[in-house]
Amino acid sequence: MFHSAFLEVGAFTLTMAQLLEDVELVLSNKTTVKASEALKGKIVALYFSAHWCAPCKMFTPKLKEFYDALKAAGKNFEVVFVSFDRNAKDLEKYYNELHGDWPYVEFGDEAIETLSMGFNVSDIPALHIIDAGGRQLVDNARPLVTASGAEGAVALFEEWAKLL
Numbered sequence: 001m002f003h004s005a006f007l008e009v010g011a012f013t014l015t016m017a018q019l020l021e022d023v024e025l026v027l028s029n030k031t032t033v034k035a036s037e038a039l040k041g042k043i044v045a046l047y048f049s050a051h052w053c054a055p056c057k058m059f060t061p062k063l064k065e066f067y068d069a070l071k072a073a074g075k076n077f078e079v080v081f082v083s084f085d086r087n088a089k090d091l092e093k094y095y096n097e098l099h100g101d102w103p104y105v106e107f108g109d110e111a112i113e114t115l116s117m118g119f120n121v122s123d124i125p126a127l128h129i130i131d132a133g134g135r136q137l138v139d140n141a142r143p144l145v146t147a148s149g150a151e152g153a154v155a156l157f158e159e160w161a162k163l164l
């Protein structure tokens, strides 16, 4: 049912843009903010991940280093954690232990399902780079981030910025 809504590219684009506009993000200090506000003018990495997934737990610290390097360089970059955790407690624990100071979609929010369907996420970890309007810039950015590390973060970000 869900997939059929995304088959038409035009409809998909509109849906993703609308979804991103309306979705509520939770910040590290537990304040919620509209995605349209939090992501405005930024390049965004949608990070589909979960506590129970071992490759996710290996990648999360690498993403954090990458993120911290871009923040230190003042780049307009944001990560949004889209959790496949089984309950809110697991999400919180995983977020507090390993994640960077980036927003996440609250456990149980239907945006998790819609984003997963929209970006065809079947395996995690998955990292999709998008613009603030929901347009995909890079599919499967995980190997790029792993290879770049903190040292190559700014150069990789500049590559993505060229795709805007």
Ligand SMILES: *[C@@H]1O[C@H](CO)[C@@H](O)[C@H](O)[C@H]1NC(C)=O
Pocket: 027, 029, 031
């Ligand atoms: C939470 O963090 C955001 C972003 O840094 C900030 O704008 C907001 O004022 C903070 N809220 C509280 C209650 O500390």
Ligand SMILES: *[C@@H]1O[C@H](CO)[C@@H](O)[C@H](O)[C@H]1NC(C)=O
Pocket: 006, 007, 008, 009, 118, 119, 120, 136
């Ligand atoms: C997801 O798959 C559908 C159907 O194959 C395709 O039309 C759509 O472009 C894909 N979306 C992304 C973001 O890759």
